Amino acid sequence: MASDMPNWFAILQAQSYSAGGTVPLQCETSATYIAKVIRKVQNQGYAFISPSHEATADFNDVVSRFFDDKVLSESCNSWVKMGPGRSRNLVWWPGTAHRMEISRDPRWEDFVFGRAKETRVNRVAYFGNGWTERERVGGVESITNYLKEAGKGDLATLHEAWNE
Structure with missing residues (x-):
C-alpha cells in the first residue's frame, strides 16, 4: 500500500520479502x-x-x-x-x-x-437493522456453529474463527 493511493494493494511489493520464508x-x-x-x-x-x-x-x-x-x-x-x-x-x-x-x-x-x-x-449506519444475512437466511444453526461437543472445540481459535 502507498500513501495517496486509496485501495491499492500489491502481493509482492517493496519490503514484502522477509528472510526465513518462501x-x-x-x-x-x-x-x-x-x-x-x-x-x-x-x-x-x-x-x-x-x-x-x-x-x-x-x-x-x-x-x-x-x-x-x-x-x-x-x-x-x-x-x-x-x-x-x-x-x-x-x-x-x-x-x-x-x-x-x-x-x-x-x-x-x-x-x-x-x-x-x-x-x-x-458512522455506524453499516450496522443496518440489527440482523445479519447469515441469521436471516440460515437461522439459529448458522449463528451457533461455534458450539462444539465437549472436548472437540479449538480454544486457540474459538473467538477469532467463531463465524467461519
Whole structure:
C-alpha cells in the first residue's frame, strides 16, 4: 500500500520479502493482510483506505535504519536496490520472519479511511437493522456453529474463527 493511493494493494511489493520464508508464504501473508483490510472497508462503511503519510514515513525510516549497516547498503550494484551504488533496498523486509507476526493484524490507526456516502451522516449506519444475512437466511444453526461437543472445540481459535 502507498500513501495517496486509496485501495491499492500489491502481493509482492517493496519490503514484502522477509528472510526465513518462501515466496508462497510471503504471498499468502500479504494476501491475508490485504483480505483483512478489504473486509474492514467493505463491512464497516468505508469507500477507501490508504496508509497515512506519517505511518509511511515512519516505516521508511525503520527500513533505512535497519539496512544502513548491512551489506545490502554497500556501494555495490544489486537488483534488490533502488539504483546503482549506495541506495535503498527495495525488496527485503527490515528484519526476519517477524513480518508474519507483524502482518497478522493491521494497525488501523496507521490508516486514513474515507467513509462511504451512506456513513457520512452516521458512522455506524453499516450496522443496518440489527440482523445479519447469515441469521436471516440460515437461522439459529448458522449463528451457533461455534458450539462444539465437549472436548472437540479449538480454544486457540474459538473467538477469532467463531463465524467461519
